[in-house]
Amino acid sequence: MANDWLKRWREGRIGFHRDATHPALVRHWPALGIKPGTKVLVPLCGKSLDMRWLARHDHPVLGIELAETAIQCFLAEGQGEVSRYRQAGFSVWRQGSVELWCGDFFHFHIEQAAEIGAFYDRAALIALPEATRQRYAFHLAQLIPPGSRGLLISLTRAPGDEGRGPPFGVAAEEVRELLTPNFVVTHLEDGEPEAGSGFRESVWALERRGPRT
Template identity: 85%
Template sequence: MAREWLDRWREGRIGFHRSDTHPALIRYWPLLGAKPGTKVLVPLCGKSLDMRWLARHDHPVLGIELAEEAIEQFIAEGRGEVSRYQQGPFSVCRQGSVELWCGDFFHFHIEQAAEIGAFYDRAALIALPPATRQRYAFHLAQLIPPGARGLLVSLTRAPGDDGGPPFTVTAEEVRELFEPNFQVTHLEDGDPEEGSGFRESIWAMVRRGPLLCP
């Protein structure tokens, strides 16, 4: 799976990349209640322009991406000075208030996520095969503190289309994966995309658990 992902970026097969901000992010993020200044975790971020939108709306962003090509393209297409440093197994680039950590999401641990207070997943869960999705949901829950909020985009393919990535993740699977650790709220189902039959669903999530008093 990792090899296929890296090959896609090297060969430019990135039809999943949007050239604009996802409309669900614009519509629903302000309703989540994530305070300005809250750092947002974006797993498997690619070079998503959604990170720039979050940064413009007063959210420091920490994106994690396996493909170095994606990170370098994001930096090249942006503005501002770039700082580079190493954090354990991750090579990190910072441009403005966006940090991009190059490495395996499953090697990112709670000690490195100390400042994370929200998350956004537009294309991480649906990029993973079924056998990995449970691991992803559990690992994400370990990184997100109680009370933190997030937005998730899932996807279903046209009936009879079992291909991927992106993979079909049904509403039932979203609830099965996340409800043990998150309060899950279904926000909307989009219309099928013309030509592909893909249909997105939008979810709001709040990490369960006792809130720590200051």
Template identity: 80%
Template sequence: MANEWRERWREGRIGFHRDRPHPLLVRYWPGLGVRAGTKVLVPLCGKSLDMRWLAHDHPVLGIELAGQAIEAFVAEGVGEVTRYRQAGFDICRQGSVELWSGDFFHFHIEQAAEIGAFYDRAALIALPAATRQRYAFHLAQLIPPGARGLLISLTRDPGGPPFSVSAEEVLELFEPNFRVTHLEDGEPEPNGFRETAWALERRGPLT
């Protein structure tokens, strides 16, 4: 799966990339109540412009397996880029966005100490069914109790990635560790894709 993902970026097969912030993010993020200045985790971030939108109010930490995506993000941005290495990840920072190049499953709680929110538009749906449960559990390990996030899932005809993830599967994956609220089913797109927005809040005792 990792090699396939890198190959898609090398070949430019990134039809999932949008040239503007996602409308469901713009519509629903303000209502989550995430305080300005809270660091937002964006798994499998690609070169998403959603990170720049979030960075107006938040420091952003994106994790991406394909180095080409990270280099494209900073090349298309404005401002000095600083680079360093930490915990096995190559990291670059531009403005309020830091991008960690590596495997999301190798990112652990020690590196996530400042994370207080998350946004997933392209991570869950990029993973095959056998890996999605592992992803949901690992995300829960990184997110502190009370932290909130926005998930955008996708249903489509068989095939992928991106993969179809039903509402029933979203609930099955996340309800053990999150309070899950359905926000909106988007309109079907010409390609048969239909996105759904969910608000998630990490369960657990508040400190």
């Protein structure tokens, strides 16, 4: 899986990348009530322009990405000085209020997540095969403190095509099954099916459960 992901970036096979901020982020993020200054975790971030939108709206961003190529593209397309350092086995780049950690999301642990108070997943869960999604949901929950909120954008595929990917189709029932043990899960909207692809996006608000939630 990791080798395939790195190969996709080397070869430029990144049809999942959007050349504009995701409209669902613009529509739904303000309603989450996340305070300005709250640091947002963006797992498997690629070179998403959504990170720049979050930064412009007063949120420091911590993106985690396996492919250094994606990080270098993001930095090259941005503005401002870039600093680089090592942290807990990760190479980290900073440009403005965006930090990009290059490495395996599953090797990022709570000690590094101390300042995180929100999260955004547009293409992480759907990038993972079924066998890995349970592990992802559990690990994400370990990094997010109780009461923290975030946005998840999943997608479904045409019937019979669900196992192909990435991106993989993740049905609404699976989203709830994976995340409800640790999050309050609220379905916000379903998009229209994309012509020619059979993809249909769904948007979810999540809130990390506390001890008595």
